[in-house]
Amino acid sequence: MPARHFDRTVVRAVRRAAEIPQAGVGAAVSAAESTVAGWEAGSSVPDQEKLPGIARVLGKPLDELFPREDSPDLTDLRCDAGLYRYEVAKFIDTKSDGPVAAAESGVRRLKPKYVPKLAAAYGVSEKALEQAQERSFGNVVEEAGDASAAAAEAEEHPRALGEKISFLLAHSYPAGAAPGDGEIAEAVNRHAGAEVVTANEVEALRTGVGDADSPDPVVLEGLAEFFGVERMYFEPDEAVARQVYQGLRVLLASRNGKIGRVRARGLGPAGLSPEVLSLLTDLATQFEKQDGSADNE
Structure with missing residues (x-):
């Protein structure tokens, strides 16, 4: 801290x-x-x-x-409000301070309903509280050449399914080499062993048209296999999506030589959960195999 x-x-x-x-x-x-x-x-x-x-x-x-050099995490915000941890339960209407203790320790994020209540109690904006929570989980990444770490940490993570697909397309392929909707549809259908999605439907998923945020599970499984990510990346759970997104940013920036440092103040060697660390390991292995194949061509 x-x-x-x-x-x-x-x-x-x-x-x-x-x-x-x-x-x-x-x-x-x-x-x-x-x-x-x-x-x-x-x-x-x-x-x-x-x-x-x-x-x-x-x-x-x-x-x-009493100056402080770095930006605050959740514990810092609480202390700046002059509150001991046992005093915060009344602000979030819980019997104990367990939810806050878990978030401050980088174990489990606050439920969304607690964010505005704690922000009001601490006298900060909800955005400031959420950013402090990310620091408590050690997920702040500073990229080389970026004069503002705050800009990087405030970057909005993709929430909707179309945004997640677009993020992968933009960051996982060289410029001009991203696959088209037809190619993605063919890969998903191969995975399913049947025609479960068309190129037009993939375009709808990517652009968020109609019921694009609720495709059949087999489509999500096929997308996960095609992009080389875990199925949970496409799930609507905000906490899961945020962790995987942070992990992908770390991996992609690392491959491009843009990582300055990862400040680890939560669980695991990089402040990420064991599940996300496992995901990064799998993705790193997959990228190494792809790079090795490219070198032999």
């Missing part, structure tokens, strides 16, 4: 300049005078959750008194 920096000498100087006694600071943040004295002496440091209250009582902006 990119915790805020607590400088005891700065805090002591600011407090003395404002002529506020240690007892006054302690009363503002529910701490004993001796505890505040310990902070200023360097024998202990305050919880991150107490820093907003200290900044308020000393009359200084939080970012100025």
Whole structure:
């Protein structure tokens, strides 16, 4: 966690300049005078959750008194709101803080219904909360030559089936070499062993026309086989789609030499779930085989 920096000498100087006694600071943040004295002496440091209250009582902006170098994750947003984790259950109407604890630890994402409630409690936008959640899962990718990591992490992931197909077509093939709707339809039909989709229907899936977001399962299976991805990539589950999309971005950027670094702060060596890491391994093997075949031609 990119915790805020607590400088005891700065805090002591600011407090003395404002002529506020240690007892006054302690009363503002529910701490004993001796505890505040310990902070200023360097024998202990305050919880991150107490820093907003200290900044308020000393009359200084939080970012100025306790700077933080990196962008916040979910834990940081909660601490910036001055809330301990056990206090957040009431904001999302749950009996425990389990959902928030799991999201902060990079284990399980927040349910969509919790996002606006937590955003309001933390005093941030829903978009800022969702971006912080991605950081908690270690899925922020910085590409070489990109002057703004925030732009990369704020990039919208594909949601609709047509957007997912278009993403694969745009990123998995050299310019001008992407397969057409007819070729995709033929591959899906070969997989099914029968004509289950036409070129026109593939075009409808790709462009989102009509009932394109709910094709037969066998069509989704054929698409997954054709593009070399797991079937779950085409499922409507937002959490699954987001994880796979992040994984594909990592793999594709890596193949193009564009990865600067992947900040891992969740589970697994790259902050991704075991399922997605397995998917990346399979895809990497498949790409290596394809590259080897190309070299021999």
